[in-house]
Amino acid sequence: MKQPERHRHGYVDRRESIRLLTGFLAGSPLLLAQQDPFRDHSRIPSIDELIDVFDFEALAYEKLPRSAYNYTAYGAAGEFTLRRNREVFKWIELIPKGVVNVSSIDTTTEILGTRMNFPIMVAPTAGHTALHPSGEAGTHEGCTAAAETPMIVSHAASMPIEEIAASASGPIWVQLYPSPDIETNRKPLEKAQAAGARAVVVTVDQEAAFYERALHDRNLAGRRSRRIRRPRRDLNRYRIPVKRLWYEWKLFDQLRSFINMPMLAKGVLIAEDAKRCIEHGLDGIVVSNHGGRALDYSPSSLEVLPEIVDVVAGRVPVLIDSGFRRGSDILKALAFGASAVCLGRVPRWGLGAFGPPGAQRILEIVQAELVMAMAHSGRPTLASIDRSLVRADLP
Amino acid sequence: MARIGSLPAATLLIRAQRSPQIIGEPPGRIPPLDELVNSLEFEPVAQRKLDDAAFNAISGGNRSGFDHIVFRPRLMVNTQNLDLTTELFGDAMFTPILIGPASHQNRFHPEGELAMARGASAAQAAMVVADRSDHPVERIAAEAGGPLWYQAYPESDGHSLLSRIHKAVEAGCKAVCITVGTPYGQIGSNGYPRLSTLPPMGNPAFDWNYIDRIRRSVTAPLLLKGVMSAEEAKTAVKNGIQGIVVSNHGGGFVHGLAEPITVLPEIVDAVGGRAPVLVDGGFRRGSDVLKALIFGAKAVLISRPALWGLAAYGAEGVRTVVELLQTELARDLAMVGAANPQDLSRDFVKISRR
Known part of the structure; x- marks a missing residue:
């Protein structure tokens, strides 16, 4: 009978507080960072x-x-x-x-x-x-x-x-x-x-240059390369831009x-x-x-x-x-x-x-x-x- | 408050549990055809589709010779009327890129030569049908919309060879390539190498008389495929080879053979315009094809890239590989400063020691 009443007044029991703290720590980016074996390499150095x-x-x-x-x-x-x-x-x-x-x-x-x-x-x-x-x-x-x-x-x-x-x-x-x-x-x-x-x-x-690796980027972004390239009207019969x-x-x-x-x-x-x-x-x-x-x-x-x-x-x-x-x-x-x-x-x-x-x-x-x-x-x-x-x- | 705060915390927690994102291709993935951007990218896809024996037959290829040829591009050349049309033995070809012969293409795709022919004609490219095809030449011809050529090994039994050539010409093949320089099959194609049972392929007892016999009874233009020296090219032309x-x-037959692109210039010089000179071997880029044209080749045969396309995606793959090469060639021709292959000369390249 007493417990819910204490809750309502903002009190948390020991078990509950440990649960919340553990949840917070586990989700914290700090903890996540500890698991990154390469974290030293991703440090951004200063300009000097x-x-x-x-x-x-x-x-x-x-x-x-x-x-x-x-x-x-x-x-x-x-x-x-x-x-x-x-x-x-x-x-x-x-x-x-x-x-x-x-x-x-x-x-x-x-x-x-x-x-x-x-x-x-x-x-x-x-x-x-x-x-x-x-x-x-x-x-x-x-x-x-x-x-x-x-x-x-x-x-x-x-x-x-x-x-x-x-x-x-x-x-x-x-x-x-x-x-x-x-x-x-x-x-x-x-x-x-x-x-x-x-x-x-x-x-x-x-x-008429062309960065074919740019197509890889589009592919990585989930879009399909040549479908973008093909319908263009400024291409000649060899499919190169004429401009x-x-x-x-x-x-x-x-x-x-x-x-x-x-x-x-x-x-x-x-x-x-x-x-x-x-x-x-x-x-x-x-x-x-x-x-x-x-x-x-x-x-x-x-x-x-x-x-x-x-x-x-x-x-x-x-x-x-x-x-x-x-x-x-x-x-x-x-x-x-x-x-x-x-x-x-x-x-x-x-x-x-x-x-x-x-x-x-x-x-x-x-x-x-x-x-x-x-x-x-x-x-x-x-x-x-x-x-x-x-x-x-x-x- | 604390309960609301635990919601984003839990989200991060879930994110941390996820496996790291895989960079690059997952092994064994067959990407959609539209993802591939050049002919070289078809090789690993073909590998995923084929068993080792089939893939080993078409993997790799040496193209280091191309790295020693750099362009000397000219500026301010109007190339709006860019034209790759190439005339060979009376046929106007869309581009100077043909699909080379390869035996037993059912190894690479269930429909083999039929799919290859469909892909070739979709890309408006001529195809050279191999003597040892898995489908009869009439059926291949029925699938193909574009011109076909025929390739034959000079066998000891000249009669059956001639009857096959006649059949091919009847089926519509416009020219015939006689392969020279392959008297026996590839080492290891018949189990471990043994001198007692060399795998038969062409005709070891082969000479100009034999070629003469074929030439006299074949109406279609006759080409020799496998010429690697200026001297032999000269003799061939003298003997009526067209x-x-x-x-x-x-x-694939002997280690240490020279790269065709490196011997091409002297052969073109020796032939001196009396017959068209074509070339194959290691062509993977439009710039590779352009270099051959600059040295005076009339056209280029591509084989492995087309087979990778066939193995990976069937006829559509063949079409895409050939179209990619055609587009690269057109682009490079425009940038090197020539509106058509006839405008090219050796002034457009420099041989580089490095």
């Missing part, structure tokens, strides 16, 4: 604990949704070119000079009217809001904080270019995926110029009338194309295999850089991207005659791991690595970097 |  860019990749993997990480990681088809983009650095060795005054290292340069503190730019990559809510504005913030690194804003950016330009004071360039109706290209280019873009990079590779198959050289002449900023072509991999770029009045060339995301079994961009630099012969600046991760990687491209190196995945890892401060830190790390590499190889200025710095055994 | 198939028979 990361010492090279590869440390950021693991962290971006931990923090991002799988699809956002994968989109950054993937290459086209069997990813031969994606792998080769990293392998090529093993085929090129640095031959340093030791007796050189390197008490001050000068890395400043100017490319097509844009002053840079380092020969390093951020390559155009799509959809940064998938990596961090601050999106491209956050990347730009990080770039500007990291010694005003110029950022090339992607045509597939997730926010308007005015907003990106307004987020920080550093220089921006803009990237264009040209549209077959030439007039359609006018608006984005004029908008970019009004927002302060100082050059336009026209991407002309990746005419970028129209590219022709006259495009550059047509675009020229819309802009009064320098124009570069991105995606060059052979010397003949570099020559034709100059014939068509382009102000610069970006040697690129689209980070291994265009034609699989393309060469790595670094292994074709020497022949392109030779044929360009200093008439226009030659930029390069695809596979660059370290300061020494950048030094190798500079030794072959590149004017600057663009980083695509690197700032994405930084932004994905820590947002704008991550983008800043990861760029600062690469910049510091470049300074160290220049100092240790006895090349205190960019002008002192030449092919005598490298011993290349290219295939 | 087509060459560069092949090492999937590498």
